[in-house]
Amino acid sequence: MTEKEKTPPALWIRDLSVEFRGRNSTVYALSGLNLKINKGETLGLVGETGAGKTTAGLSVLGLVASPPGVITGGSISVAGKEIIAPLTGDEAELVRKRWGEKKHRFDPGVKRCVSEEEMMEMRGRHVSMIFQDPMTSLNPVITVEKQISEVISKHTDVSGSEALRRAGDMLELVGIPRSRGKEYPHQFSGGMKQRVVIAMALALSPELLIADEPTTALDVTIQAQVLDMMKKLRDENRTSMLMITHDLGIVADICDRVSVIYAGRVVEHGTLSDVFDHTLHPYTKGLFASLPDLENRETRLKPIRGLMPDPSIRYTGCPFADRCDEASEVCRKEAPPVYHRTEDHMTVCHLYRDKADKKGMRET
Amino acid sequence: MSESLLRADHLKKYFRSGKGNVHAVDDVSFSIEKGKTLGVVGESGCGKSTLGRTVLRLEEPTSGNVYFNGEDISGFGRRRMWEMRQKMQMIFQDPFSSLNPRMTVSEAIEDPLILYRLCPDREKRAKRIAELMDTVGLAQRLTNTYPHELDGGRRQRIGIARALALNPEFIVCDEPVSALDVSIQAQILNLLQDLQKELNLTYMFITHDLSVVYHISDEIMVMYLGQVVEKAPSEILFANPLHPYTKALLSAIPVPSLHNRRTRMIMKGEITSPIDPPAECRFAKRCGQACDRCFREEPHLFEAEPGHFVSCHAVEKGL
Numbered sequence A: 001m002t003e004k005e006k007t008p009p010a011l012w013i014r015d016l017s018v019e020f021r022g023r024n025s026t027v028y029a030l031s032g033l034n035l036k037i038n039k040g041e042t043l044g045l046v047g048e049t050g051a052g053k054t055t056a057g058l059s060v061l062g063l064v065a066s067p068p069g070v071i072t073g074g075s076i077s078v079a080g081k082e083i084i085a086p087l088t089g090d091e092a093e094l095v096r097k098r099w100g101e102k103k104h105r106f107d108p109g110v111k112r113c114v115s116e117e118e119m120m121e122m123r124g125r126h127v128s129m130i131f132q133d134p135m136t137s138l139n140p141v142i143t144v145e146k147q148i149s150e151v152i153s154k155h156t157d158v159s160g161s162e163a164l165r166r167a168g169d170m171l172e173l174v175g176i177p178r179s180r181g182k183e184y185p186h187q188f189s190g191g192m193k194q195r196v197v198i199a200m201a202l203a204l205s206p207e208l209l210i211a212d213e214p215t216t217a218l219d220v221t222i223q224a225q226v227l228d229m230m231k232k233l234r235d236e237n238r239t240s241m242l243m244i245t246h247d248l249g250i251v252a253d254i255c256d257r258v259s260v261i262y263a264g265r266v267v268e269h270g271t272l273s274d275v276f277d278h279t280l281h282p283y284t285k286g287l288f289a290s291l292p293d294l295e296n297r298e299t300r301l302k303p304i305r306g307l308m309p310d311p312s313i314r315y316t317g318c319p320f321a322d323r324c325d326e327a328s329e330v331c332r333k334e335a336p337p338v339y340h341r342t343e344d345h346m347t348v349c350h351l352y353r354d355k356a357d358k359k360g361m362r363e364t
Numbered sequence B: 001m002s003e004s005l006l007r008a009d010h011l012k013k014y015f016r017s018g019k020g021n022v023h024a025v026d027d028v029s030f031s032i033e034k035g036k037t038l039g040v041v042g043e044s045g046c047g048k049s050t051l052g053r054t055v056l057r058l059e060e061p062t063s064g065n066v067y068f069n070g071e072d073i074s075g076f077g078r079r080r081m082w083e084m085r086q087k088m089q090m091i092f093q094d095p096f097s098s099l100n101p102r103m104t105v106s107e108a109i110e111d112p113l114i115l116y117r118l119c120p121d122r123e124k125r126a127k128r129i130a131e132l133m134d135t136v137g138l139a140q141r142l143t144n145t146y147p148h149e150l151d152g153g154r155r156q157r158i159g160i161a162r163a164l165a166l167n168p169e170f171i172v173c174d175e176p177v178s179a180l181d182v183s184i185q186a187q188i189l190n191l192l193q194d195l196q197k198e199l200n201l202t203y204m205f206i207t208h209d210l211s212v213v214y215h216i217s218d219e220i221m222v223m224y225l226g227q228v229v230e231k232a233p234s235e236i237l238f239a240n241p242l243h244p245y246t247k248a249l250l251s252a253i254p255v256p257s258l259h260n261r262r263t264r265m266i267m268k269g270e271i272t273s274p275i276d277p278p279a280e281c282r283f284a285k286r287c288g289q290a291c292d293r294c295f296r297e298e299p300h301l302f303e304a305e306p307g308h309f310v311s312c313h314a315v316e317k318g319l
Helices: A053-060 A089-099 A116-122 A144-155 A160-173 A178-182 A190-202 A220-237 A248-254 A272-277 A282-290 A329-333 A350-355 B048-055 B078-085 B105-115 B122-136 B152-164 B182-199 B210-216 B234-239 B244-251 B292-296 B313-318
Strands: A011-021 A026-037 A042-046 A069-078 A081-086 A110-112 A127-130 A208-212 A240-245 A257-262 A265-271 A338-340 A346-348 B004-017 B020-033 B037-041 B063-068 B088-091 B170-174 B202-207 B219-224 B227-233 B302-305 B308-310
Touching: A011 A053, A026 A042, A026 A053, A026 A069, A026 A240, A026 A257, A026 A265, A042 A053, A042 A248, A053 A069, A053 A127, A053 A208, A053 A240, A069 A110, A127 A190, A144 A160, A144 A178, A144 A190, A160 A178, A160 A190, A190 A208, A190 A220, A220 A248, A220 B244, A240 A248, A248 A272, A257 A272, A257 A282, A265 A272, A265 A282, A282 B182, A329 A350, A338 A350, B004 B048, B004 B202, B020 B037, B020 B048, B020 B063, B020 B202, B020 B219, B020 B227, B037 B048, B037 B210, B048 B088, B048 B170, B048 B202, B078 B088, B088 B152, B105 B122, B105 B152, B122 B152, B122 B182, B152 B182, B182 B210, B202 B210, B210 B234, B219 B234, B219 B244, B227 B234, B227 B244, B292 B313
Parallel strands: A042 A240, A042 A257, A127 A208, A208 A240, B037 B202, B037 B219, B088 B170, B170 B202
Antiparallel strands: A011 A026, A011 A069, A069 A081, A081 A110, A257 A265, A265 A346, A338 A346, B004 B020, B004 B063, B219 B227, B227 B308, B302 B308
């Protein structure tokens, strides 16, 4: 066994399904999502609006609003610790007895393996999340150093003044003078607010950082500053990171591996060079072709035709079939098979069915 | 040089605030030839949207003139400006808030037609709406749907159809694709380019996305704190950026490829305040090449090579 295999992965999501059950319809946000981040690695999760990127991040922290959100299957473990696990046969039997055939609308298909107290302990300390919009994720009536120190005093038993001092250290770490800690969020620019949010997320050096589009609201130059800073902090603390983004440029810049997500499931996964230079899935190819070419202005863009599929429909075939130029009959009827080009690089597509894994889904 | 459709001459727009005047657009001059696209890029707060609105006189310029087809429109009264607007339209950034939620797709597109009494007869109007929906690629079955039922890409198509309804010659596109996903963004960009060829439209394309602006514009104008710092044809600007700010901007583009990666120039500091800026180079505080002169004297645009204008003391000295 190599060193890498001995340490449990920083995050391991297996077959995760999340639904949002409304009165009239159910939205299938995630349908069998698989993700794995090895210790110290950064995984990019790429996809369009509504693909389920944020839901994936929120489920790890147990923040999927319920109701209406229900985790219907799968498991999540963080650094070897199970957070969510599927029900065993006996437990499923109990649920069936309790609710009968009329299954309750918000009855989950999995069990939580940690109590809410433990979960709160984990958030911020072991796993933390940077949210997309820095403008709304800070409290406008509390000074920024106070907000950062809250995280510290909540999870450790240092004194208030010590927590404030460490909040100041964090501010300096992200390139904001300590003296500005006494100011309120509205006195900061967008880029600085985002840096405050990052300082807060990193205050207790968590093992896993989930960054949900951390730079989308920022200008390119500020984005470059923030990304560079995140890279530096990540390398210093050996933090594992889940980078949720729609920008393939950011992925190329900061990630080690990429998972491309479409309609709630991963359609392609691999290292950067696998996905960028040996693209397999037609959706990933489409994403690349949609981007303006910086080498040649005259190249016409090749958009992916059509729109994201309706998330309230459960697909039997490939959800991308209707937008795919290479789709055939079988794509609409049968769920696509998994194909591993190499140990690391896999895709889920009928195009490669001749070469697909015979034993069904291999663990990714 | 062929005729210019739109020309702005020393355009200024100051907003009064408690602390002084905000120089949103400060002495900007440019011209756009018929059928071409001028891209305007810059960071948020650099005045690019205000410039677009001032050109259409949605904001009254503090001083300066705008010429459309050789006519000075800055002195036009309400009535004549109203007529003029038929030829100058705008596509807005946010397709989620720029449409009336209570109007169906056809009503939204019909609105300008009624206002300008272009097709007085109801049947002809319905035909024109169908025609416009075809042009922008909206299916006829969507005629009676409301904006909230549609996704961002389709909503933006309604915005484009509304702008096209009056057969304009000139359209200001204010960040028309920045709220959209890449695959949809590509669809809208292709649509805008096709329309331009078909209808011989002239665009002023405002965006913060450099790869988009490079793709769509014939000429690019880089703005910093209300001023134009560099202006050149797209290929030239990307191949040979001269102003330190442009260089930093270009180096900051995240390139979706593992090869030919750029080395990034990180700018220190944040944008200085646009309220009554002193007479110095506004970029000097963030610039790695700033010298004494930059803090004493405001640089002006000069032609560094044919068609390539830049406003920088260091570049001027180097030549």
